[in-house]
Amino acid sequence: MISEIANELSKSLNNLTIGTTYLGIIIALRDIIASVIKIIERYNLRGKRVVVIYDDIDKYVGKHDQDALMAAANAIADKIVHEYIPRRLWVKVIFAVSDNAASRELDRLGSKGGYTPYLLWNLPKRAFREVVDEVVMKTGVKDVDFDLLWNLLGGNVRELGMIITGYNWNMKAWLQDRAINRVKETFRRHAESSGFGSVEKALAWLIEKGRVAARDYGLGEFTGQPDAVEGVLGLLENNIMIDISPPGVWRLSELPSEPWIGKDYAYQIPAYYWAIRAMVEAGKANVTPEDLLKIIQH
Structure with missing residues (x-):
């Protein structure tokens, strides 16, 4: 079943339109989560813990509109609060960023959607x-x-x-x-x-x-x-x-x-x-x- 889920997820993501405009970026990042949730429900994976990682997302968004990162994170936080938690879906979304401007944008979320900043440093x-x-x-x-x-x-x-x-x-x-x-x-x-x-x-x-x-x-x-x-x-x-x-940072390193x-x-x-x-x-x-x-x- 794992390979079947992986194939469906890959197909679903390949069909997404990755925007290069403010609105396009928001829709693309949000729809990735929506695709994952559909697969969770289709395969009855409600008891599983799902983590979605946007690695180096600041490098992609920064080329277009830094505010779009905040807007996308805000839209995803809304979904977590109003859709995923009420439906008892365990979903965590990680925005991996190294840009100060991006991290400060995300800090504007406060605690919405369970937002927590983490600091992961270089190798010891x-x-x-x-x-x-x-x-x-x-x-x-x-x-x-x-x-x-x-x-x-x-x-x-x-x-x-x-x-x-x-x-x-x-x-x-x-x-x-x-x-x-x-x-x-x-x-x-x-x-x-x-x-x-x-x-x-x-x-x-x-x-x-x-x-x-x-x-x-x-x-x-x-x-x-x-x-x-x-x-x-x-x-x-x-x-x-x-x-x-x-404010509120957790140091993982x-x-x-x-x-x-x-x-x-x-x-x-x-x-x-x-x-x-x-x-x-x-x-x-x-x-x-x-x-x-x-x-x-x-």
């Missing part, structure tokens, strides 16, 4: 070491510095794959492109839209703001600590940083005690922290991969 250090060891064994690459990888990636497997396949293990090139340049570009965009006028002026403002915050929060000397930076200058909006303490993770904010990958720290210490945005590596290895 031991598990990440196992992944790196397996990669080393299968690829035969030599002299891989695990401690450096941990300090750059913090367990982020996606960026590990980027270093391997996109940069052929060239850490300095990866640092320049994926960390330094991305932070500078984020500052540049924010400087243009907010009146700072230049990246250097925006950085100078951040250094002063960070010093005050670090002092007030008892963090010591300002070195780019996430709780002192607080995602300003577009760092949250551009996913350089993430809010790890939204144990966050490591590392300088790139604070109480309320964290850097998405440690390389961003080291890039900003190098800029703060140098007092300028034009830093090099060598500058970051010196700080890490100090």
Whole structure:
């Protein structure tokens, strides 16, 4: 029966029209749930627990209309409250997102439909070491510095794959492109839209703001600590940083005690922290991969 259900579900989903407009996105996401429910009832699966996962849904919706994600989630929450619960159907819907804007949109649901935010972090250090060891064994690459990888990636497997396949293990090139340049570009965009006028002026403002915050929060000397930076200058909006303490969040992962993770904010990958720290210490945005590596290895 399992294969029969899988085939019917696949056929049902293939017949859906996936929209690229605000309304189309809402209808598509809602109809996926409706298709699942029809199959539950047709095969008398009321006693089963059904979990529907929209993986990386923010990357799809973000290309079109971020508000559509909230509208779709709201429509699904309505169905859960008014249709599924009264009919005693056990259905959970997971929106897997990594974009701050998307998570904030979803937080507007409050507790509607049983909405609960969860935080799933990168791999813990031991598990990440196992992944790196397996990669080393299968690829035969030599002299891989695990401690450096941990300090750059913090367990982020996606960026590990980027270093391997996109940069052929060239850490300095990866640092320049994926960390330094991305932070500078984020500052540049924010400087243009907010009146700072230049990246250097925006950085100078951040250094002063960070010093005050670090002092007030008892963090010591300002070195780019996430709780002192607080995602300003577009760092949250551009996913350089993430809010790890939204209201009501449940943490599914144990966050490591590392300088790139604070109480309320964290850097998405440690390389961003080291890039900003190098800029703060140098007092300028034009830093090099060598500058970051010196700080890490100090």
